[in-house]
Amino acid sequence: MKNWIIVGATSAIAEAVGRIWAAKGYKLFLVGRDETKLNSIKADLNVRGADSVNAHLMDVNDFDRHSHCLDSAKAAMGRIDGILIAHGTLPDxxxxxxxxxxxxxxxxxxxxxVISLCTLAANMFEEQRRGEIAVISSVAGDRGRQSNYVYGAAKGMVSTFLQGLRNRLAKSGVHVTTIKPGFVDTPMTSAIEKGGPLWASAEQVAEGINKAIEKQSNVVYLPFFWWSIMAIIKSIPEFLFKKLSL
Structure with a gap:
């Protein structure tokens, strides 16, 4: 049995991961800002077999509450084995x-x-010399594109931060997994026209996240084919890339 914090627990991907972990009998500490939805998910995961489920209200942009959140999780579960950070917005x-x-x-x-939460979690896990940090970044952070470079810049910052954090924590027995989904059919992408082979469901991505954490993967693209797509995009010379409408 493992004890995990899920930040952004009301997102479609996080909820799907929670269902997988509930079926495994995990203790879960759900963090979100929508009290009604949070309590609904809590009730569902209890029915699905979770050892225990706690709900914690927090706006992630209230940085002063981050430390209290981790302290509350530790008090509720006794120990923390890992944290999944899954919150985010898709800006205009x-x-x-x-x-x-x-x-x-x-x-x-x-x-x-994300960086604030990772910093606190890293220090906690480093002290106990064990733990897992898994963070949902995005393929959008691999290269700045005119269609979403604000979002891409934020995700690129997260991915680079996690790379350094993984390097720092390796000697302490703490593992960091960077998760880079491509197009996922969720409420967050409701304004985007969907369909085609590049789109995945939240459940498919959740299965990939669970497997990546179990294998202690460093960086995982979900679905897997996004690695090759982004490798091609990153290889395009800048003088050509700036002429493309991507």
Whole structure:
């Protein structure tokens, strides 16, 4: 049995991961800001076999509450084996181009709040010399594209931070997994036209996350074929890339 914190527990991918872990009998500590949905998921995961489920209300942009959140999780579960950070927003790129305060808000949500939580979790796990940190980043962070470079910049910051954190914590027995999904059919992508072989369901991505954590993968693209897609995109010379409408 393992004890995991799930931050952003009301997101479609996190909820699907929670169902997998509930079936395994894990203790879960769910963190989110929608009390009604959080309690609904808590009840569902209890029915699905979780050893125990606690719900904790928190806005991730309230950085001063991050430490209290981890302390509450430890008090509720006795120990913490891992943390999955799964929250995020998909910003309106054009609106962010017109407003730096809006761009900053999106970067705070998608990058700085993640870095804050990872810093606290890393220090806690480093002290106990064990633990897992798994974070949902995105393929969007692999290269800046005109269609979503504010979101991509935030995710690129997260991925680079996790790379350094993984290097730092390896000698302490703490593992860090960077998760890079491609197109996922969730409420967050509701404004995007869906369909075709590049799209995956939240359940498919959740299965990939569970396997990646079990294998202690360093970086995982989900579905797997996004690794080759992004390798091609990253290889395009800049003088050609800037002429493309990506």
């Amino acid at each position: 790129q054009k609106a962010c181009e017109a407003s730096f305060p809006l761009a900053l808000k999106e970067i705070e949500t998608n990058a700085l709040s």
